[in-house]
Amino acid sequence: MTHDITLKLADEQATLKLGADFARSLIAGVNVYLHGDLGAGKTTLVRGALNGLEFFGKVKSPTYTLVEPYQVQINKKMTNLYHFDLYRFMDEEEWEAAGFRDYFNPHSICLIEWPDKAGSLIPLADIDVYLELSGEGRIARLIANTTAGKVCLEHYQES
Numbered sequence: 001m002t003h004d005i006t007l008k009l010a011d012e013q014a015t016l017k018l019g020a021d022f023a024r025s026l027i028a029g030v031n032v033y034l035h036g037d038l039g040a041g042k043t044t045l046v047r048g049a050l051n052g053l054e055f056f057g058k059v060k061s062p063t064y065t066l067v068e069p070y071q072v073q074i075n076k077k078m079t080n081l082y083h084f085d086l087y088r089f090m091d092e093e094e095w096e097a098a099g100f101r102d103y104f105n106p107h108s109i110c111l112i113e114w115p116d117k118a119g120s121l122i123p124l125a126d127i128d129v130y131l132e133l134s135g136e137g138r139i140a141r142l143i144a145n146t147t148a149g150k151v152c153l154e155h156y157q158e159s
Contacts, residue, residue, distance in 0.1 A: 003143070003144040003149070003150045003153050003154075004141070004142070004143050004144070005140075005141070005142045005143075005153060005156070005157065006139065006140070006141045006142075007139070007140045007141075007142075008134070008137060008138075008139060009041075009137045009138040009139070009140055010136070010137045011136060011137055012041070012044055014137065014138075015041045015044045015045055015048060015131075015138060015140070016044060016045075016047060016048035016051065017048060018045060018048060018140055019044070019045040019046065019047065019048020019049040019050075019051070019052060020048045020049065020051050020052025021052060021156065021159060022045075022048075022049060022052070022129075022142070022156055023048070023049035023050070023052035023053045024052050024053070024156075024159060025152045025153070025155035025156035025159065026049075026053075026074060026109055026152055027074065027075070027109075027148060027151065027152060028074055028075075028077070028079050028106060028107050028108065028109060029105070029106040029107065029108070029109070029148060030109050030110075030126045030127065030148050030149065030152060031104060031109075031110045031112065031122075031123055031124070031125050031126050031127075032109070032110070032111045032112070032125065032126065032127045032128075032129060033112050033115040033125035033127070033128050033129070034046070034111060034112060034113045034115075034129050034131070035115075035116075035128060035129065035130045035131065036130060036131035036132060037132075037133070039133065040131040040132060040133055040138065041131045041133075041138050041140075042113045042131060043059075043061045043085075043113070045129065045131065045140075046059065046083050046111050046113075047059040049081075049111065050070060050072065050081070050083075053072040053073065053074070053081070054072070054073065055070055055071075055072050055081075057070075059083075061085055062083055062084060062085040063085045063087055063088065064088075066084060066085065066086065066088070066098060066100075067082050067083065067084045067085075067100065067103070068082070068083045069081070069082055069083075070082075070083065072109075074109070079107065079108060079109060080103075080107065080108040080109070081108065081109045081110075081111065082103045082108060082109070082110045082111070083111050083113075084100070084103075084110065084111065084112040084113060084115075085113040085114060086112065086113065086114040086115065086117035086118055087113065087114045087117065089114070089117035089118065091119075092117070092118050092119030092120070092121050094117075094118075095117075095118040095119070095121045095122065096121060100122075104122070104123050112125075124145060124146065125145055125149075126144070126145060126146045126148045126149035126152070127142060127143065127144055127145065127149040127152060127153065128142070128143045128145060129141070129142050129143075130142075130143070142156075
């Protein structure tokens, strides 16, 4: 079973479905880094993930707030899911000043857009998700970097 998955997504609905299906494979403590140009579908994927975890409130991009917190149920246990957007960071020192380090713990899930803006100050991604525009749709590539990430992608492939 591979730990590197590439998918063709026909449209926004396919991106939402990927997010929903992928989210059901997540486990607490996992960090997912979302890569792609502006408009590539990173926030759409997160919206789909939250819907897949039965969060049906408003999901907005944290471009200005930097992080949006959500409570979701993972394996019948309430879990904090944090959606970060670091696009506005000018340098990695802003990460330290913002005090986000505590969000990364074994009891939460962190989904981070523009992780490169925090440089080496954030933990290793368990899973990297690369989204690239392709015609009317997108190409999504999911890569596991840790044992926890591999477990999630194996579970995703089995579903």
